[in-house]
Amino acid sequence: MKRAKQTDRTEIYEPQVGTVTKDRFSLETQLREAIENDELTLAFQPLVELKTGRVAGFEALARWDHKDGAIAPVDFIPIAEDSGLIVPLGRWAIETAAKTLAEWDRKLGHEIPVYVGVNVSAIQLARDDVAEVVRRALASSGIAGDRLMLELTESAIIGDPDRAMAVLAELKSLKARVAMDDFGTGYSNLAYLQRLPIDVLKIDQSFVSGLTDDQDQAAILRTIQGLADSLDMETTAEGIECKEIARALSLLGCTYGQGFYYSKPISADKAFTYWKLSSSN
Ligand code: C2E
Ligand code: MG
Ligand code: MG
Ligand code: MG
16 A cells, blocks of 8 residues: 655654554545546456467456556455445446446457456455346346356355355356456365356466476466366466466466466457457467
């Protein structure tokens, strides 16, 4: 989080804690206004099928271009979660992702064969009717359910497994896809993993980055891939930054990859162009 600029002398003597608290409060107010005024945007990062290089989808990532400079999700998502603003923010993300897909379809003249992954926070899952939000977003945009993928973390499921189970069942009845995000960083209960209708395990980038020069990481990745294979789930590796790692993941049987090697998260217009160029090769 950015601290207030210490432009006048009195601020320098303010206790740190007070500065941070005040700052956080004002950021919360500004985030509320940014959501209300539709000032947040979604950036889209390609999800590439490793075997073919085809763009299978995009992950939608919230961006806040604050007047004093961009604020990163790691800084504003926790504020949104603590303040409850994650509910309107999360609804906006689902609605905007669906609307963007519908716009891409219109531009192309027919359905663009990609899906969009949207992050769902544990707190959003607990407080909002996420399946109903998805149902309405599908109805108002007119897109098919399988073009949205909801990305949930392990903590979202562990917090209230029965509720998570019910929401996921509803999402599946809408044909939406479900991914387990940052897999491997939380406390996954393998029994839930088996019982939940999860389509994709997203392997956290901490397991991916050292793949080619760390035997232990390669062993962990093989284990996760084996688990996914036996549960009939696909995998997406996050944080691919070079060709060697993309190749190693493909050899391990990983389905999709995402990372700066392919593209950073980009605007909706650029993402559409990226898909068009990659599909014409
Ligand atoms: P995530 O869902 O795990 O998203 C992947 C993050 O990894 C993104 O960070 C992306 O920019 C970054 N990334 C992708 N490829 C690479 C790479 O090759 N190298 C490195 N070092 N990083 C890479 P970002 O956009 O800063 O988002 C961070 C987190 O904030 C997300 O992690 C997600 O948990 C959360 N977030 C972002 N947007 C939303 C949202 O709309 N709703 C909710 N609930 N959470 C969101
Ligand atoms: Mg994600
Ligand atoms: Mg992730
Ligand atoms: Mg991650």
